[in-house]
Amino acid sequence: MPMYQNGEMDPGVKALEARQDEIMRKLYELKAAVEGLAKTVTTPDADLDLTVSSSLSSQSFSSTSFTGATDLDAVLGKDLGALRDIVINANPEKPPLSLLVLCSLLCQRYRVLSTVHVHSSVTNVPSQLLSCLGPRHADSYARQMFQLGFTLIWKDVPKLQMKFSVQNMCPIEGEANVARFLFKLLAPYPSDPALATLVDSWVDVAFFQLAEGSAKERSVVLRSLNAALERSPWLAGQEFSLADITCYCCVQQSGMASSAPANVQRWLKSCENLGHFSLVKLLLR
DSSP states (O other): OOOEEHHHHHHHHHHHHHHHHHHHHHHHHHHHHHHHHHHHHHHHGOEEEEEEEEEEOOOOOOOOOSSSSSHHHHHOHHHHHSSEEEEEEEEEEEHHHHHHHHHHHHHHOOEEEEEEETTTOOOOOOOOHHHTTTTTTTTTTTTOOOOEEEEEEEOOOSSSSEEEGGOOOOOOSSSHHHHHHHHHTSSSOOOSSSHHHHHHHHHHHHIIIIIOOOOHHHHHHHHHHHHHHHHOSTTBBSSOOOHHHHHHHHHHHHOOOOGHHHHHHHHHHHHHHHHOOHHHHHOOO
C-alpha cells in the first residue's frame, strides 16, 4: 500500500501513526507507575508501612521571587517520562524544618506530588508530622501529571538522608546539604563567589552552631546575626535567600527567638510576613 496518495499521506498510515503515539504515551505512564511501585517495594530506604498523605500543594503562600531560573533537566537530568522523585529519610525527633519550607516553595514553582510515609523503625509519630505536607491530592495516583515527587519518610536514622533517582544515587546526608540541593531547584546559587560563600557560611552557622552549639555559641551567633541585619534587610544582602530560610528555622528551633536582639526580631517578622514559615511555628508549638 503506498504511503502517499496525490501528495498526501495515506489516511490509514496517519491513523497508524496516531495509534503508535497513543501507545507510546501509555507506555510512559506505565513506566512512571512501575517506577513508583519499585521504589516502595524494592528500595531498602523506602521500606514503608503507611502512606499518610500526598498532595499537589496549593497552599496560599505569598510568592517569593528568586533571581534567575532553574532548568530542572540541567539539575536533575532529562525527564524521560517517569516521575523524578526526591526521597528524604528523617527522624521525627528532629523534624527538618528548613526542608519543609523549601518543599512549600518548590510547590509554588512546580507541580509537586508530596507524600509522607512512616517506616516500621519508628512509632508514635505526632499527627502534625503526619500531615506536614498537606492532605492527599485527588490525582495522586496519576504520577505522570507531576514534575517532581517529594517523598518524606519518618524513619529512625541518626542523620537525615536524601536520595534522588533512588536506584543509582549515593545518599546526600545532613539537613544543610539537602537544603542546598533543594534550593538549587528554585534558583541558581549567586554567581558572585563572595556572595555564594556568604550564603554557605550562614547555612553552616545555622546547623552547626545554632542547631547543635552550646548556649554560649548560640548567643554569639545571635549577635552576629544582629550585626549583619543592621547593614541589610536579609542575611545575604538585598535578596531573601537560603541563608534566611535555614537561620530562621534554626533560631526558632533553638528557642532563642523571643530573646533575640532588635534587628533579629525585625528580620524574624519579615520572614514570617512572606508566608512560608507558618508550618515551622505550628510544629514548634
